[in-house]
Amino acid sequence: MKHIVIIGNGISGITAARNIRKRSNDNITVISGETEHFFSRTALMYIYMGHMKYENTKPYEDWFWKKNKIELVKDVVEKVNTESKQLVLRDKGNLHYDVLVIASGSKSNKFGWPGQDLKGVQGLYSFQDLQLMEENSKNIKQAVIVGGGLIGIEMAEMLLTRKIQVTFLVRENEFWSNVLPLQEANLITRHVRSHHVDLKLNTELKEIQGDANGKVKSIVTNKGEVIDCQFVGLTVGVSPNIEFLKNSGIETKRGVLVNKFLETNVKDVYALGDCVERKYELPGRRTVEQVWYTGRMMGEVVAQTICGQKTKYEPGPWFNSAKFFDIEYQTYGNVWSELKPNETEFYWEHESGTKCVHVIWDKITNQFLGLNTFGIRMRHECFDKWLREKKSIDFVMEHLAEANFDPEFFETHEGEIIRKFKKATSIISQ
Ligand SMILES: Cc1cc2nc3c(=O)[nH]c(=O)nc-3n(C[C@H](O)[C@H](O)[C@H](O)COP(=O)(O)OP(=O)(O)OC[C@H]3O[C@@H](n4cnc5c(N)ncnc54)[C@H](O)[C@@H]3O)c2cc1C
Structure with missing residues (x-):
């Protein structure tokens, strides 16, 4: 029996694990440094807003994994040695694999702004980010969010439910106009403002200023405006989370490079989900796609290939x-x-x-x-x-x-x- 090890218990890694189990009796281990169990990342905002508890965001009951012989390991993979087929885990030592599936997701971008590591400054990606946001937004009055994308708008909605005044810095002329046509960008710009968000277009972050305790107290924009705040949300996009693969021999560019079968350049090593960059073009699609359903589709595809039925990843229209x-x-x-x-x-x-x-x-x-x-x-x-x-x-x-x-x-x-x-x-x- 082979030992199939999956790094990451998000939608990609878990879909791969479930679909491999449907087809084979091999040993499956899923490692994650984030949470013990798979949860829906897209539902993070609803936990903060009190619509759901963390328990409700888990698509499977906790007994599901044992029953399906999927071993869960809560640890961080620090290094991958593809020659000896060993993973170096932060706490639990080395782990051997026969087949490795990298599904390590994304991390929030930070662009080296002065003050970006002050207390009260954060992105929103992981469960730990959510806990930090609970902590950072306690008893505060003003927040600034930098970067007008989909996570930024969620963060604004979250903070507004706690009656925190939100200023939004957006580099573009209209909200999300780097993605949306002008008509829709206009509609959303008006809508964001109708929710009493102070939306500052054509505005970039220059610096974050802290107080004597190392906590954020204000930001400075590229126009020289100083805005008081006790929280800064950095939501300027995400990038593939692949640093731990350095010196592993696995080819990476923006993400882990894969072919049509989601194979990397190293035999028996596959990658999928947010951390992947396709080596090949597909009409109308980007080579790095950081959305939920592509992770799920890739998980289904890679499971077939690993179980002997080589299958191409063909996601169809965007x-x-x-x-x-x-x-x-x-x-x-x-x-x-x-x-x-x-x-x-x-x-x-x-x-x-x-x-x-x-x-x-x-x-x-x-x-x-x-x-x-x-x-x-x-x-x-x-x-x-x-x-x-x-x-x-x-x-x-x-x-x-x-x-x-x-x-x-x-x-x-x-x-x-x-x-x-x-x-x-x-x-x-x-
Ligand atoms: C707030 C928010 C809202 C979103 N809303 C939507 C939405 O509405 N629609 C949509 O399509 N997409 C949405 N997304 C994006 C979507 O959640 C991602 O595309 C998806 O979760 C990616 O799945 P994944 O399995 O590839 O990676 P992830 O979900 O990131 O899972 C990867 C896991 O691997 C773990 N890991 C990484 N490196 C290591 C390591 N070295 N050792 C151990 N563990 C490791 C990580 O901690 C993480 O748990 C949202 C994202 C966020 C943050």
Whole structure:
């Protein structure tokens, strides 16, 4: 029997472990330095806001692992020796593997700002970050969040529930406009402000200042403005967590480099999830993708390969979803922040200014290329199918109502959207 060792008990590592167990009797060990059991990282904010307890974020009961003969080890892997096939653990000594799966996730970025290690300054990624945030945000009045992405917006929502005043520093002209087209970035910018967040656009962090006890007391922006605060959230993106692989012989660039089978350059060593960088391109997809469902898909794929059925990782069209306070966001296919030369668009926004649909298609072939929706829930399987089948924009608009997934009794808008689409496209084609 082989010993399969998985570093990381996040969605990627755990999906791999479960799917290997379904197919084989090999010994499986999962190591994590973070928590004893797998929990849903995406639910961290709900623990802080009191909607859930940590216990509720664990998708499996604690007895599940023993019953399925998956050994859990709480420790940190400090070094990987690929020649002797040994891991060096911080507390428990050396561990031999026959097959190694690296699923070590991401870590929050820090860009070397003066004062970034003061007390009260932190990112939000791990369970320990959440505990630290509990501690750091106790009895405080003002917080500054740096970096306007999806984790930053969650942090703002979390702090606001504790009545902490939030200032948000965002480098771009509009919120998340490096990812979203201007129309959606405008909508979200207005929405963030409507929640009484002091959103400062075109503004960067220059320095964090501390008091005599080493605790943050203010920040200075690149415009020279000094803002008093007792908490600084650094949410300027994440990077693959791969330092412990230094000198292991495993090839890395931004992440652990893998081929189509999620194999690294070293035999019997695989990598998946947030820590991975694909060596090969896939149309419309980035080579490093740090989202939940890609980790899960990779976990299913790598398990098949390890168990003898070599399988390529083929994730299909891109999709993602998130929440900006109470506005849900979904994206299917590719909606870039700026149109590509072959693309054209239709944008509809509800009079409330809190719902929109943005569709992109090829202006020569009419092929549907992507859709963003805010405030209207759509069905993933419809868009996934239509994108894979390269449906035309007319087909998609005719069937738009079928994709609606809003709860019963929600107001529907497809009639109006399609009317306006027809009007807009008849003007374009005249
Ligand atoms: C606050 C927050 C909200 C998010 N919301 C969303 C969302 O809404 N939708 C979405 O798609 N994605 C979201 N994400 C991203 C998503 O959580 C990640 O893409 C996903 O968790 C990555 O899974 P993973 O298994 O690859 O890595 P991780 O979940 O990071 O798990 C890796 C594990 O490996 C452990 N580890 C690393 N190195 C070692 C070592 N040397 N020794 C021992 N253990 C080690 C880590 O401690 C960690 O426990 C969110 C992330 C955060 C932080």
